[in-house]
Amino acid sequence: xxxxxxxxxxxxxxxxxxxxxxxxxxxxxxxxxxxxxxxxxxxxxxxxxxxxxxxxxxxxxxxxxxxxxxxxxxxxxxxxxxxxxxxxxxxxxxxxxxxxxxxxxxxxxxxxx
Amino acid sequence: xxxxxxxxxxxxxxxxxxxxxxxxxxxxxxxxxxxxxxxxxxxxxxxxxxxxxxxxxxxxxxxxxxxxxxxxxxxxxxxxxxxxxxxxxxxxxxxxxxxxxxxxxxxxxxxxxxxxxxxxxxxxxxxxxxxxxxxx
Numbered sequence: 582x583x584x585x586x587x588x589x590x591x592x593x594x595x596x597x598x599x600x601x602x603x604x605x606x607x608x609x610x611x612x613x614x615x616x617x618x619x620x621x622x623x624x625x626x627x628x629x630x631x632x633x634x635x636x637x638x639x640x641x642x643x644x645x646x647x648x649x650x651x652x653x654x655x656x657x658x659x660x661x662x663x664x665x666x667x668x669x670x671x672x673x674x675x676x677x678x679x680x681x682x683x684x685x686x687x688x689x690x691x692x693x694x
Numbered sequence: 695x696x697x698x699x700x701x702x703x704x705x706x707x708x709x710x711x712x713x714x715x716x717x718x719x720x721x722x723x724x725x726x727x728x729x730x731x732x733x734x735x736x737x738x739x740x741x742x743x744x745x746x747x748x749x750x751x752x753x754x755x756x757x758x759x760x761x762x763x764x765x766x767x768x769x770x771x772x773x774x775x776x777x778x779x780x781x782x783x784x785x786x787x788x789x790x791x792x793x794x795x796x797x798x799x800x801x802x803x804x805x806x807x808x809x810x811x812x813x814x815x816x817x818x819x820x821x822x823x824x825x826x827x828x829x830x
Binding site: 618619646647654655657658659660689 | 703706710712714790823
């Protein structure tokens with residue numbers, strides 16, 4: 582579990598009529614893209630970057646996806662769930678800049694809450 | 695032979711259950727029927743990965759009733775398909791990729807990661823949906 586002060590929050594809207602959201606992340610460190618339970622649909626690596634290690638985890642630290650050495654490609658999970666109400670984070674370590682990683686996920690309709 | 699390790703993933707409010715395999719061993723993810731959605735392998739590593747329909751005993755074996763020879767062919771294949779220890783997917787050498795399966799299992803879901811080196815284990819995210827019963 583990282584120090585919460587080191588987590589950068591990204592706010593991503595969803596299109597009307599769709600609950601799917603997408604976000605490209607290129608920075609090193611912890612980035613939180615979602616702040617409630619969600620379904621992780623896919624992780625796509627567009628550019629591997631220099632010596633980058635990437636991990637997708639829940640806010641409480643349970644890893645959902647991990648690649649110790651990034652490799653361009655699309656990893657479809659369909660509906661791998663982040664059950665943590667704290668949300669979903671991407672952790673990226675690397676030499677000087679990060680890989681270009683696209684996360685796709687689906688959040689519940691607010692009427693569920 | 696690894697001793698099986700029971701993994702308890704809470705039932706999420708939406709979507710399927712998800713678990714990251716990143717070390718050798720035998721992992722019992724589900725005890726009961728369900729659907730294996732996908733196996734997203736992000737690192738091939740060294741070793742083999744097998745996805746099995748069934749729940750092993752404490753020693754890591756799949757004991758089951760012997761299938762009698764006098765059953766007819768249809769019954770024989772049905773029993774073979776429902777037995778504990780049926781291999782659903784076998785990667786003798788793990789290949790990176792996202793393997794979408796949508797495959798049903800009857801008895802349980804067990805992942806066996808064998809061979810190789812503990813520091814070079816295959817890494818894969820397994821996503822599955824347990825059977826929640828029939829709704830009218």
